[in-house]
Amino acid sequence: MEAVGKIAALAVAAALCALVVRQNAREIGLVLALLAGALILGQALGAVEAIWALLEELGERAGLSPAVLDPVIKTVGIGILTKISAEVCRDAKESGIAAFVETAGAALSLYVALPLIRAVLDTVSELL
Secondary structure, three states: OHHHHHHHHHHHHHHHHHHHHHOOOHHHHHHHHHHHHHHHHHHHHHHHHHHHHHHHHHHHHHOOOHHHHHHHHHHHHHHHHHHHHHHHHHHOOOHHHHHHHHHHHHHHHHHHHHHHHHHHHHHHHHHO
16 A cells, blocks of 8 residues: 555656646656656566566466466566557657557567467367
8 A cells, every 4th residue: 555655646746747847848758757657667566576476376276387377467568568658659749659559569469378379279179
């Protein structure tokens, strides 16, 4: 709960600062927003590490191989990074680049999920 308070305070302070700075220097406002985003993600890093460890433990207990669990985790990571990158591009008034980022993110998510798709196909083939 303490981390959420820090993140909220940092986000509001950065948003207000960026709002003031963007009136005179739009580029510096964007850099400020990126820096604030990096600091916010840094605050959440501990939670991400704990979630990763728990997922690995659950996978081991369920008897899932890393080949099954890793693509799911990587796909979620790609989705998060794609969303953040596209929003930063939109904030910089580059919606075309944001669309390309989203398309690339979707393609990379499918690519990362290929081992999982192959495992499902192999399982279905064995059942038939």
